[in-house]
Structures are given as C-alpha cells and as structure tokens.
Amino acid sequence: MKIAIIGNGILGLMTARAWLRSGINVEISIIGRQSRPGSATRAAAAMLNSFAELEYDSLSTPLDRFKFDLSRAATAAWPAVFEDICPTGGDVTFGFGTYMLNNSATDSLDDDNFNAVREFAAEFAEPCEDVDPRDIPNYHPDPRYRALRALLLKREGWVNPKQFLDALQAKLATNQRVTFIDTEVSKLDMGGGKIRGAELADGSRLEADAFVLANGANLSRLAGELGLPIQRVFYGIGMSIEMQSAENIHTHCVRTTNRGLACGVYSVPYGPDRTLIGASNYISPIPHDHAHVGSAYTLLKAAMDQINNKFYRANLISVNVGWRPTTSDTYPLIGKTSLENLWIIGGTKRDGFHLSPVICADLVTSMQGKSVDERYAQLAPERSLIRNLTREEAISKTVRHQINAAFQHDFSPARNRMLEQLERNIRTDLESLHDRVGAAEWGIPPELTDMYRYHHIPGTA
Ligand SMILES: Cc1cc2nc3c(=O)[nH]c(=O)nc-3n(C[C@H](O)[C@H](O)[C@H](O)COP(=O)(O)OP(=O)(O)OC[C@H]3O[C@@H](n4cnc5c(N)ncnc54)[C@H](O)[C@@H]3O)c2cc1C
Numbered sequence: 091m092k093i094a095i096i097g098n099g100i101l102g103l104m105t106a107r108a109w110l111r112s113g114i115n116v117e118i119s120i121i122g123r124q125s126r127p128g129s130a131t132r133a134a135a136a137m138l139n140s141f142a143e144l145e146y147d148s149l150s151t152p153l154d155r156f157k158f159d160l161s162r163a164a165t166a167a168w169p170a171v172f173e174d175i176c177p178t179g180g181d182v183t184f185g186f187g188t189y190m191l192n193n194s195a196t197d198s199l200d201d202d203n204f205n206a207v208r209e210f211a212a213e214f215a216e217p218c219e220d221v222d223p224r225d226i227p228n229y230h231p232d233p234r235y236r237a238l239r240a241l242l243l244k245r246e247g248w249v250n251p252k253q254f255l256d257a258l259q260a261k262l263a264t265n266q267r268v269t270f271i272d273t274e275v276s277k278l279d280m281g282g283g284k285i286r287g288a289e290l291a292d293g294s295r296l297e298a299d300a301f302v303l304a305n306g307a308n309l310s311r312l313a314g315e316l317g318l319p320i321q322r323v324f325y326g327i328g329m330s331i332e333m334q335s336a337e338n339i340h341t342h343c344v345r346t347t348n349r350g351l352a353c354g355v356y357s358v359p360y361g362p363d364r365t366l367i368g369a370s371n372y373i374s375p376i377p378h379d380h381a382h383v384g385s386a387y388t389l390l391k392a393a394m395d396q397i398n399n400k401f402y403r404a405n406l407i408s409v410n411v412g413w414r415p416t417t418s419d420t421y422p423l424i425g426k427t428s429l430e431n432l433w434i435i436g437g438t439k440r441d442g443f444h445l446s447p448v449i450c451a452d453l454v455t456s457m458q459g460k461s462v463d464e465r466y467a468q469l470a471p472e473r474s475l476i477r478n479l480t481r482e483e484a485i486s487k488t489v490r491h492q493i494n495a496a497f498q499h500d501f502s503p504a505r506n507r508m509l510e511q512l513e514r515n516i517r518t519d520l521e522s523l524h525d526r527v528g529a530a531e532w533g534i535p536p537e538l539t540d541m542y543r544y545h546h547i548p549g550t551a
Contacts, residue, residue, distance in 0.1 A: 091116045094288060094298035096275045096312070097305035098122030099131040100251070100443050101435050103258050104450035105302055110265055112454055119296060120262075121271045121288070122305070128377055130306055133330050133412025135358045135368050136251040136443035137343055140165045141216050141243055142188050143441055145348050146206040147487070151478045153421070156465040160448050162214070165245055167447040172249075176257050183361050184249035188343040189226045191237035195396050196349060196497035199490050203347035208241060217244040227341045232395045248343045248358040250366075251443060271296070275305070280316055284430045300457060303434045307377065307413035309423070313434070318427055319472050322375075323437055324541060326414030329381035330368035331389060332360060335404035340365050344397055350495030351537050353440055355392040364407070367393040371440070373416055373537060375546045381411045388499060414439050418547045419476040420535045424449055424469045425456065433457055434471040475547075477532035484533020485520045491536045492516050527551055 093109060095102045098120050106118050126132055140161040149155050169186075176182040192204035211218040223229060223237040231237070262268045277289040278301070287297045303313060309323040345356030352371040360366040370385035386409065394401045417423060417437035422445075424435050435453050438445060452462045468476070479487070493513060503509045524534065527542050527549025534542050541547045 091300070092298040093118050093300045093302065094296055095120045095302045095304055096122070096288065097303070097436075098124075098126060098259075098270070099129050099304065099306050100255065100446045101306075101438065101450060102302070102304040103255065103262060104446040105304060105435060105453060106262055106268060107258065108451040108454040110262070110267070111451075112458065114458065116267065118268045119271055119298065120268065121273065121275055121290065121296065123274060124270075124272045128307060128325075128379075128413045130326075130328070130412040130414050131251050131255055131443060133328055133369075133410035134251045134443050135330065135343070135356060135366055136249055136254070137188065137345070137356065137358060138165065138168050138186075138247040138249065138444045139188060139243075139343075139345075139441070140246060140444065141207050141211050141214075141218070142190050142246050142345060143348060143353070144203070144207050144210050146202040147483075148206070149210065153465070153468050153476065153478065156463070156468070157421070160445055161441065163448045164445050168247060168444075171447050175254065175261055180257070182250060182253040182257050183359060183364075184247060184254070185342065185359060186245060186247035188243045188246035188248070188345060189221065189229070190241045190243060191223065191344065191346050191396070192239040193231065193235050193237040193346065193396055195235045195346070195392070196494050199494040200347050200349050203349065204239065204241075207243075207347065211241075211243065218242065219244075226344060228338055228398060229344060230398045230400055232399050235395045246343070250360050253361075275312060278312055278316060278432075280429065285432050298431075300431045300433065302453070302457075303432065304436055306436060307415040309415060309434070309436045313471075316429070318429070320423070320427070320434070321418040321473075321475055322547065323423075324416045324418070324546070325374045325377050326416040326439060327370075327372045327374055327378050327381055328368070328412055328414050328440075329370040329385050329389060330366050330410045331386070331393075332407040332410065333365050333367065333401060333404040334363055334407050335365065335401070336363045338365060338398055338400050338404055339363060340398075346396065349491075350498050351491045352495075355389070355396055357393060357397050365401075365404070367397070367401070371414065371537075373541060375541065375544075377413060379411065381409070392498065415442070416537070418538065418541070420537065421476050422449070422469055423471040424453060425466055425471055427471050479533035479535060481524050481529055481531065481533045484529075484535065485517060485524065488520055488534070488536040488539055489513055489516050
C-alpha cells in the first residue's frame, strides 16, 4: 500500500511515524519543502500543555471534554515519544514542569482562568501544586507586574520543535519505506470518487492508494479546489522570539493563563543558553511571511515586564513566524472525507504539536478500518460548522476578551465611565454583527469576529 502524506509539519511526520509503528507494510511519501514555509510547527514553543491551556469555560460542552481527553492522553504519551525519538536527549531540548502565573498585567479574566486551571487540576487529580512565585527559577518580573499566585503543573512540558522535527525526520529517513519529496503539491487530481494523483510543483505526478492532507494553514488551498464541503481554514499568524543569554537560563516553562484572544505570554527553555518567548496571534484569510512590528513590541515588552526584566540584555537570535491552522469553527479537522482515499488531519490551531502523538495514531488506526473513539465523528472534515456558543455567551465572552487584550496592550482608561462606555460600544458592535450574519441562535467565536465581519465566513442570514 502506498500512502502520500501532503505536508511535512508535526502532523505529517507523526502520521508517518504512526504508520511505521502499526507494523503494516506500507510505502510512505512525505511531500513538503524542506524549508517548510509558514510552518506552525517550527514557530511553536512547543509547550506540551493540557491543563495550562484551559479557560474558565473550556470544558462546558461534551465536545470540549473530548478534546481535553485527547490532550490529557497526549500528556501521557510524550515521555514514550521522547524515549523513542531522542532517548538520550541528544540535540533535542525538552523537559517537564510548567509554572503558571496569576499576575496583574491585565484584568480579572486571568484570575478566573487561573482559578479554573486549579479547579480542573483538582477534578482530574493532575499533579499540581501552589508555589510562591518568588521560588520560580529565573522569574524576575517588573515589580508592578509580579504574580501574587503561581502553580506548578508537574507533567506539562515543552520541547524545541525545530530540534524535535529534525530528529523525527532523521529517524523516519532511516527507514527505506519512507521517502521525503522536497516540493509542494500544487493540485489534487480527483475522479471517480477518489484522488487519482497529486500534481507536484516540480511538474511531476505522484500516485498513491491513500492521501493524507496535512498541509497546515494551507489546507483550503488544496482542499478548496475539490469542491467538497470542507470549512475554510485561516492563517493564525503567530510570532515567537528566540533569545540567547548565559545568565537568564530558564529551567522550566513559565507562562500566564490564556488571555485576551490568545495564549498569554510565556518563556520556554530552548537550548543550553537559549530561551523562546511567545506568542502573538493574528488571524488572516491570506498568508503573511512576516508578523507585525507591534506584535514584536508587545511580546518583548510583556516578556520583560511579566517574566524576566533581564531579558533586555539577552541577544535576539531570531523571530519565528508560523501560521496556526485555524478552522472556521475553531475545532480541528480529523478523519476521512467523502472521497474513498482522502484523509485530513489539521486545523489544530495552538495545541497541534502537543496533540500530535494521539491524533496521528488515531488517524492511522481509522485509516486501517479499525474503530477509534466514536466522538471523532464530530471532527469529521466535512461536518457543518460547530456552533456551540449561544449568541449571548459569544458576545459576553468577546467583550471580556477584547477588554482583556486592550489592557495587555497598555490601555489605560480615563478615571470616568470610559471603560463602561467601551464595553457598551463593543457589545453594540457585536450585536449588530450578529444580526447581520443571522446569528440569533448561535454566537461567533471571539477569535473569528473579524472573519465574519469581513465576510470570510458565511453566516446564516
Ligand atoms: C507561534 C506559535 C506558537 C505555538 N505554540 C504551540 C505550543 O506551545 N504547543 C502546541 O502544541 N502547539 C503550538 N502551536 C500550534 C502548532 O504549531 C500547530 O497546531 C501545529 O504545528 C500544526 O501542525 P501541522 O503539521 O498541521 O502544520 P505545519 O507545521 O504548518 O506544517 C504544514 C507543512 O505543510 C507544508 N505545506 C503547505 N502547503 C503544502 C503543499 N501544498 N504541499 C506540500 N506541503 C505543503 C508547509 O510548508 C508546512 O511545512 C503554535 C503555533 C505558533 C504559530
């Protein structure tokens, strides 16, 4: 059996690994430029976070609980993955233990999310303890932004994704059944209810028995031409910054809660004298090779204010920009399409690296015709948009996130009714947007407000 995997990010490579581990005799081609343009994987932290990613309302639906089950299974899976790919550590920097801060850099949304993480950790008996923020190694915030509470999530880790991807690719390449093809797929040739072949950018053509589309935020570029009812995937343009300093060596991941439409600010160990800080998020219908100067300003300032004010004298090594694959309903796309030999894995937004050992293995299991958790059906690539927020929930949540984001971006309201007026204005704007797109019974996910506003996602009006 020949399998073509389109895309060479973490999901493409972990899918190949899962096939090799299945024991079935397959030939695998992985297509993608070695430079990996726009790769989310290479820009990631990559934090292996599960509880640290939770917000106060994260587990309110059965589908969210399913996604969280996958995330917890991934936490359990990572130690064995490291044992397999980089048993001695070698060139791959990774570790476990994430400090979560509750500071006053923005408003009370942080407090609610911090409390929620703590409560969910207790509910699921996750190893976690309260710590005095002053005991966090190399935590030197500006005093005005210091945390008064902190948690240590003991099993939540991180890995340098570039080093890991290299090690994973090197291991896959030692297997004669795996071929890496350094180009892009420019078109999928469909006929007779299946994919007949892939046309490559170098003019050649690749045929296979099964195709896996794992090309990240570019998914709609190929899938869109097939005429299948697959929702649009957007580019969640994110920036992370690599720093070098011998005096600010971070031994653990240090991060805030998720906040204001993004994942907060964090630092992770990235090498013996390297630290990565992240991350920005700007959702766009088109790809951008570079991120905004304003994002770099906010990120550097937040990292110096909230994590380590000595970062000012670290060396700035590089700015990574990657595209988080962000679906029109914010949930991943995993499973078989209505074409008999086309499978999709993608749309994993900001936790795809962490989820990869579990969702890639499950995809391969289902490609073999074996059963997987039946809740995966809800993530089927040709589903209708999942709309599990009510209009009121969505509007209230978006108002909160936008105000929280404003405080993160130096907003300082006048000592009058300015804040209330601003909240009212945002709410009025969102109500009229919901009216315009026909969102009476459902709500627009906060991060996708502008994708609805500018007609990139159709409403129901
Ligand atoms: C700044 C940032 C921080 C993040 N932090 C974390 C984190 O801490 N933890 C976490 O779990 N996740 C994190 N993420 C999210 C995570 O990186 C993604 O969910 C995950 O990497 C998606 O993997 P992928 O393989 O689908 O996509 P990608 O890594 O984008 O890989 C897709 C690959 O396909 C290639 N490709 C595109 N088009 C074609 C084509 N036509 N033919 C062939 N190849 C093609 C691309 O060049 C790319 O190499 C972060 C993302 C960003 C941007």
